[in-house]
Amino acid sequence: MSATRHALREVPAADRPPTASPSLVIALVGSGGDGIALLGDLLLRMAARQGLYGMMVQSYGPQIRGGESAVILRVAHEEVSYEGDRTDVFLCFRLADLKRFQGAVRLHPGSVVLLEESDAGELPGWIGASDREPYRYPFAKLENGIEVSGDPKNMLALAILCRVLGWPAALARETLGHRLGHRPEALTRNLAAFDRALAGPEPPSMPIQAGKAKGLLLESGNEAVARGAAAAGLRFFAGYPITPSSEIMETLIEELPAQGGVVVQAEDEIAALGMVLGASFGGVPSMTATSGPGLSLMTEMVGLSSMAELPAVIVDCQRAGPATGMPSRTEQSDLNHAIYAGHGDLPRAVLGIFDVVHAREAMYKAIHISERYQLPVFVLSDAYIAQRRQIRGPLQAPPGMPQRMVWSAGMGPARFELSGEHGVGPFRVPGSPEGTYLAAGIEHTQEGYPTADGAIHQEMNQKRFRKLEGIALETKDWYRAFGRPNARTGIIAWGSQYGLLREWVERNPDGRVFMPEILHPFPIAALEAWRRGLNATFVVELSFQGQLHRYLSGLTDMSGARSVARSGGMPMNSSELEGLLEEATR
Amino acid sequence: MSATRHALREVPAADRPPTASPSLVIALVGSGGDGIALLGDLLLRMAARQGLYGMMVQSYGPQIRGGESAVILRVAHEEVSYEGDRTDVFLCFRLADLKRFQGAVRLHPGSVVLLEESDAGELPGWIGASDREPYRYPFAKLENGIEVSGDPKNMLALAILCRVLGWPAALARETLGHRLGHRPEALTRNLAAFDRALAGPEPPSMPIQAGKAKGLLLESGNEAVARGAAAAGLRFFAGYPITPSSEIMETLIEELPAQGGVVVQAEDEIAALGMVLGASFGGVPSMTATSGPGLSLMTEMVGLSSMAELPAVIVDCQRAGPATGMPSRTEQSDLNHAIYAGHGDLPRAVLGIFDVVHAREAMYKAIHISERYQLPVFVLSDAYIAQRRQIRGPLQAPPGMPQRMVWSAGMGPARFELSGEHGVGPFRVPGSPEGTYLAAGIEHTQEGYPTADGAIHQEMNQKRFRKLEGIALETKDWYRAFGRPNARTGIIAWGSQYGLLREWVERNPDGRVFMPEILHPFPIAALEAWRRGLNATFVVELSFQGQLHRYLSGLTDMSGARSVARSGGMPMNSSELEGLLEEATR
Amino acid sequence: MKAKDYRSPLEPVWCTGCGDFGVLKGLTQALADLEIPPERLAVISGIGCSSRLPGYTRSYAFNTLHGRALPIAAGLKLSRPEITTVIVGGDGDGFSIGLGHLPHAVRRNVDLTYAVLDNGIYGLTKGQSSPTTEIEFKRTRGLAGPDERPLNPVLLVLSSGCGFVARTHAGNLPHVREMLREAIRYPGFSFVHVLAGCVTYQTPSYAQEIYQRCTLLPPEHDRTNLGAAMEAARGDRFQLGVLYRQDPEVTPEGTVEESVAGVWQPRLAGVSEDTAHEE
Amino acid sequence: MKAKDYRSPLEPVWCTGCGDFGVLKGLTQALADLEIPPERLAVISGIGCSSRLPGYTRSYAFNTLHGRALPIAAGLKLSRPEITTVIVGGDGDGFSIGLGHLPHAVRRNVDLTYAVLDNGIYGLTKGQSSPTTEIEFKRTRGLAGPDERPLNPVLLVLSSGCGFVARTHAGNLPHVREMLREAIRYPGFSFVHVLAGCVTYQTPSYAQEIYQRCTLLPPEHDRTNLGAAMEAARGDRFQLGVLYRQDPEVTPEGTVEESVAGVWQPRLAGVSEDTAHEE
Numbered sequence A, B: 001m002s003a004t005r006h007a008l009r010e011v012p013a014a015d016r017p018p019t020a021s022p023s024l025v026i027a028l029v030g031s032g033g034d035g036i037a038l039l040g041d042l043l044l045r046m047a048a049r050q051g052l053y054g055m056m057v058q059s060y061g062p063q064i065r066g067g068e069s070a071v072i073l074r075v076a077h078e079e080v081s082y083e084g085d086r087t088d089v090f091l092c093f094r095l096a097d098l099k100r101f102q103g104a105v106r107l108h109p110g111s112v113v114l115l116e117e118s119d120a121g122e123l124p125g126w127i128g129a130s131d132r133e134p135y136r137y138p139f140a141k142l143e144n145g146i147e148v149s150g151d152p153k154n155m156l157a158l159a160i161l162c163r164v165l166g167w168p169a170a171l172a173r174e175t176l177g178h179r180l181g182h183r184p185e186a187l188t189r190n191l192a193a194f195d196r197a198l199a200g201p202e203p204p205s206m207p208i209q210a211g212k213a214k215g216l217l218l219e220s221g222n223e224a225v226a227r228g229a230a231a232a233g234l235r236f237f238a239g240y241p242i243t244p245s246s247e248i249m250e251t252l253i254e255e256l257p258a259q260g261g262v263v264v265q266a267e268d269e270i271a272a273l274g275m276v277l278g279a280s281f282g283g284v285p286s287m288t289a290t291s292g293p294g295l296s297l298m299t300e301m302v303g304l305s306s307m308a309e310l311p312a313v314i315v316d317c318q319r320a321g322p323a324t325g326m327p328s329r330t331e332q333s334d335l336n337h338a339i340y341a342g343h344g345d346l347p348r349a350v351l352g353i354f355d356v357v358h359a360r361e362a363m364y365k366a367i368h369i370s371e372r373y374q375l376p377v378f379v380l381s382d383a384y385i386a387q388r389r390q391i392r393g394p395l396q397a398p399p400g401m402p403q404r405m406v407w408s409a410g411m412g413p414a415r416f417e418l419s420g421e422h423g424v425g426p427f428r429v430p431g432s433p434e435g436t437y438l439a440a441g442i443e444h445t446q447e448g449y450p451t452a453d454g455a456i457h458q459e460m461n462q463k464r465f466r467k468l469e470g471i472a473l474e475t476k477d478w479y480r481a482f483g484r485p486n487a488r489t490g491i492i493a494w495g496s497q498y499g500l501l502r503e504w505v506e507r508n509p510d511g512r513v514f515m516p517e518i519l520h521p522f523p524i525a526a527l528e529a530w531r532r533g534l535n536a537t538f539v540v541e542l543s544f545q546g547q548l549h550r551y552l553s554g555l556t557d558m559s560g561a562r563s564v565a566r567s568g569g570m571p572m573n574s575s576e577l578e579g580l581l582e583e584a585t586r
Numbered sequence C, D: 001m002k003a004k005d006y007r008s009p010l011e012p013v014w015c016t017g018c019g020d021f022g023v024l025k026g027l028t029q030a031l032a033d034l035e036i037p038p039e040r041l042a043v044i045s046g047i048g049c050s051s052r053l054p055g056y057t058r059s060y061a062f063n064t065l066h067g068r069a070l071p072i073a074a075g076l077k078l079s080r081p082e083i084t085t086v087i088v089g090g091d092g093d094g095f096s097i098g099l100g101h102l103p104h105a106v107r108r109n110v111d112l113t114y115a116v117l118d119n120g121i122y123g124l125t126k127g128q129s130s131p132t133t134e135i136e137f138k139r140t141r142g143l144a145g146p147d148e149r150p151l152n153p154v155l156l157v158l159s160s161g162c163g164f165v166a167r168t169h170a171g172n173l174p175h176v177r178e179m180l181r182e183a184i185r186y187p188g189f190s191f192v193h194v195l196a197g198c199v200t201y202q203t204p205s206y207a208q209e210i211y212q213r214c215t216l217l218p219p220e221h222d223r224t225n226l227g228a229a230m231e232a233a234r235g236d237r238f239q240l241g242v243l244y245r246q247d248p249e250v251t252p253e254g255t256v257e258e259s260v261a262g263v264w265q266p267r268l269a270g271v272s273e274d275t276a277h278e279e
């Protein structure tokens, strides 16, 4: 376990891999009213403006509004997609809220602790992990012992944090202006409070210098999914609100119409995917986004997409299931469903998202695959990625727009011609003269006419499944392998485990990691090649059943590979990972 | 291939296994109006009355009414659940209809052929396979070359077939009376026609003697599923019509109310399973039945059943998919869905039905498992079993009624207590004083209250999945293995392949077969034990992807086992099987 | 173009005497009247005997899933407004499994025409009761469940705020033609309730009975008066004609103007610092 | 028993000021008035803020799936008629994803009471538009899709043939109590439209606005007259009270009389030669 006691920045220079970079973890704890989220957001925006990378995760209590609220923020000189599990700066407005964060917040001797001055009473033992005296400030305004509304606490805290981090107050004011510009009176009130706290007693310092990176971008996983899709040519979206995916629809409402696209809130998820297939039948690149319950509801419609050969992208922001489960918590347990659900034999592709940066790339690839091979493509995100806000580098323009092979008069082949390359034929877009045909979920002849002939059904299945061969060929390198090439301990994982494992290999010179970008069809040859020379293989995932492990066992010989799997909830952190690996080894 | 040239009854006495029994295959071909189905049904009823076993399958053209219609009927001295692939008696009312049956009907030198007298014109070559002169009779009434309505053709044919088979005319009259008793004038008309044809010229004979069996029962697969469930204590059914499962609901409408049960036709399959869960929440054994499209729609609701721990049985009469597919054709491609569908990690059990006789037993077991372990149980039938009519031996009373462990005041444990044996706790039935609790699809504490705590989620998953261990323990012998124990060629198959393979082992002394009754959790230890000593293993199924083969590969080492899989349509017959096995061996 | 030019090579598999034949004919006539080029036409259905109709038309036809024609058609029309889109289906398809989509399609008021071929039965699945099956018939057939009252689809659609509601009878070809023509012309969501007998699973006399129960709306009927329309819908006789027509001030919003070519233009979304920084 | 005896130990997580508190209180009062023993009571919901209500009641409570409370409750009531069954849910739950079940629940006329807590918004998912969100609000919030007209749930339910239809306002506790009491007493399917503001995602003034737009039905309103009820439902003001009540000649058929014990009695089905031979 000792390895985990070091956060990234303390790794002795000697065995620190070149990519290692100084970073700071800031934890902010308060109650709903305290504006913790806004405070975290302002700090993250300031980081981006200073050329720093970083990310922020948030957690709420069950209450819709009010209740405890916490933010963990990390800023660093290189891209990070893991919030770290050691806290360098810890701010808490209310001693009472501390208990809940036992364990979640892990201090070290150098940690800076900022507390409410008037909060008398015993500090929990774990605060002692820091050798530095807690800094106390009167955030709350008291009138004979009772708290009354005074200066916005988050603004006072912003000023103090600027001083702790050594960040320019001017930048804070500017960012605040940017954020609250549309509410002038609020802005003045907040600036006043900010200035007051700047004048207060000197807080302990934990500086991080500005970085060199330019044009950094701050967005959430859901925003990145929405924008990545729009950038890849998406022009129709239909969805139904569901946590943690709703912001995908909300972002597209803001941004897609300006690009000539249409966004509809459907009456349910069946209708949402139905509308998507209708638009796709019209030749328009289309997608929907949902989470587990909606995903399950779409099952029949996915079969139609595959059978009628209508491109469709289905984004699933996984949450803890089954049924309604734990809507705000992350999990990786929709993999089986994405790969296997639906009556009958139907080809589909499944991609997984690593982090906010990868989200845009993944959406481009998903739309490309669905448009090129005319089938449904699932993109699996999860609550951990969807709800996180992350700073990323500047965007590159995509390599060119995804294309659907389009039919035109005189071209010849029937809509469902068997002979097309990879089983794909030119798509007849409504409006094309002489192109009329019958699309159907009923098994059909090459012309699309209904049939009950088993021989034709077999031919059509062959045609449709040839698409998977084409995809497998094209995507055989769609994975990321990192860590020392000759390392002898290997971890296979997918999706949001990416950030954690990126840092795991940095702390474990003898470790390497394989993460598929496409889960079905799986780049199995690459995996088999990668496994050569390993003494120990672990499959790490947030699924009680270990769905990835079981799935791989059906594709290749996994004997000896150990499943490191648990149910969803909080994402895994370094120390937990080390613990689970140790257990699995015993 | 030569093996298949013999139908059962010609297997040389020498290597004919003890269970072999004389049997006759009768093929009847006509058009919608000809009453072919009724004719087949009457013959089957007569067989049952004479102590003969048998079965009947039917096929229609695409037309809702009219169009060609064919019936294949087999009568035998022992139970059969395969209609055979050689025709002993062939009746055809219209030469035009013959072409379609090229291949479907396979005659042998001894076959009896009965044709319409007035049908001039060339006979197709394959009729020549019979050395016996076709018998011609004026079934159609002609007025100057045009067919006009005359005697019911099926009644004329009934008389002639009685003479061919050597069956008593009196029995035919009685059976006819039984069937048409409620329509006296129709009965007289039909009897008159019957008698007229009895007096006609002597047809060739192909006799089969009466059998010894008593109290034989004739029912369809869907009827057996409905009655088996009712007999096992089913008291609530909700469904939505869909081919090929509708007769399950229709049979229960007739029979369940008399037993104090309720049957509802819901507005869709989501509502159907919803109603089932509502009744089950009320403590009442409940089920629904559907086919692929409905099954896919139920996906989210199945998750609720598993999460809220509400017993539910879901019968799926598989048809060719995906999407609407080929509704009247059989397939075995819903296995993946049954085992894996649904977001999140959710335990469920999956059973498979072998034939009409097994259907009642399977339903008893399904209700037992769902009531005892409080989870959803899928029962996979298919069009081939569902629509077939089969003669079976007398029923035994079930070993005792399935029981749900019921809570009563003072009993103690919370509804979702972690500690229960196999993760099962006593069920709180509405009406029980002091038993009130909250059931939910939201993850919950032992009391049922909502939680977002990952640790509790993990504990609850452990509790719920312990059920699968309990089931695996109880069902480790739920399979059938037949053929010579030391045979070196093994076939693994499931569901409706049963009848075909029963006869395959009789013709292949070196073959044996393993068929699971429960597919998930799979009796894997039994399979591994059974595989010892095999030179060749084949997995035979009607699924393009070979879903069973792939699933087993995830459970055990299947290297060397060959997948013999094709899309659905017509069921496999002996000669096709032999061909596919040969191919797979090459 | 003539009516027959809107027919595909496919021969209907309907029973002789099925009401659906009349609707197929009436629809192709209406399309010919309106001179809609087949390549600008989409005919979309769910699953059922009636839902086989699109396959018999020369159009971009889509035989979708049971009960799902409405959202699929809406997706097409919203993204391809230049395509005339007609939806056909049965009473089971539209009023049972598909009912949840109907009031929303009406509210959304996308320019679609929805014709329900109502035979008061499930034809394709061989005669189970549908939401419009009358209790007596249901009783005599011993169909499942408590005594459901039949649904009044026309009243339901009016209550959802539909701007064009008509009823016709498949036996009255010129009337079917006229109603469908008017409905397709209407610039918004239009609903046509078509009484179409099932000769195979209804009591043989059914089509006849229904026909007896039909009357044309009286000339004095005010089709712009919702109250009057609801009155007419509630009458125990089937009143034929345009029960309600509300001329829409606005044509539906939120549709794209682009041609297909248009939507394929590559663009880079949300890359400016600002939008990227906005929440 | 007192109202508070119908409360579970669970503390509501609703925002302070949420309209749902009023309904919880009004419901427990109505249950106390009717002296329904908690063990004979089931309270069933879908998913949403409002759908959390069952967990706060002392009853056999079932927090089901989004939009599916109606069929689940029907299954319970049909097989266990002695259990008083109340359904609560939100406008999104009941009028968007769940809408398809509503007219069928009404037609089936099983003895259930359905109270929809209509705040004209998706609360739990943080403020998207619902089928009852008014266009202006939708516009200002820039919510998705074409300009959907809001649904009139009361009119829809009346058009489906519901025998008991009432409307009340969560701010008027005695009225909520009375309406729910009457609805639960009604021997058939009863529907109560409860206006309940969302203080967090509606415009702050919303609850107030709505309240302004409410009036009690005039004393002369004839609750047995469907036409009058529809008129009242179509008015632009929210008329509170029992809009329609049709006293059912028959209580719903097709329900079992047996107690749970009853349904557990083993029986052998369909074994007699005859029934087995019947088709």
Ligand SMILES: Cc1ncc(C[n+]2csc(CCOP(=O)(O)OP(=O)(O)O)c2C)c(N)n1
Binding pocket: B240, B241, B242, B243, B269, B293, B294, B297, B324, C047, C048, C049, C050, C051, C066, C089, C090, C091, C092, C093, C094, C117, C119, C121, C122, C123, C124, C125, C130
């Ligand atoms: C999800 C699903 N459930 C059930 C079915 C089976 N099914 C096909 S058509 C149909 C109803 C047909 O009735 P209707 O819509 O009135 O059409 P009709 O045949 O009477 O013209 C049903 C239940 C299906 N195809 N899909």
Ligand SMILES: Cc1ncc(C[n+]2csc(CCOP(=O)(O)OP(=O)(O)O)c2C)c(N)n1
Binding pocket: A240, A241, A242, A243, A269, A293, A294, A297, A324, D047, D048, D049, D050, D051, D065, D066, D089, D090, D091, D092, D093, D094, D117, D119, D121, D122, D123, D124, D125, D130
């Ligand atoms: C199948 C499915 N889709 C979406 C959701 C997400 N969801 C939960 S509640 C809700 C709507 C809540 O609105 P409403 O029913 O009006 O209840 P309120 O919160 O306003 O009381 C949605 C969309 C879900 N849980 N399940």
Ligand code: SF4
Binding pocket: B064, B065, C013, C014, C015, C017, C018, C019, C020, C049, C050, C119, C123, C124, C197, C198, C199, C200, C201
């Ligand atoms: S079954 Fe009825 S609806 Fe279907 S084709 Fe025949 S007559 Fe028409």
Ligand code: SF4
Binding pocket: A064, A065, D013, D014, D015, D017, D018, D019, D020, D049, D050, D119, D123, D124, D197, D198, D199, D200, D201
């Ligand atoms: S969000 Fe709105 S509906 Fe939900 S609890 Fe808060 S006030 Fe009530």
Ligand SMILES: [Mg+2]
Binding pocket: C090, C091, C092, C117, C118, C119, C120, C121, C122, C123, C130
């Ligand atoms: Mg119909």
Ligand SMILES: [Mg+2]
Binding pocket: D090, D091, D092, D117, D118, D119, D120, D121, D122, D123, D130
């Ligand atoms: Mg609401």
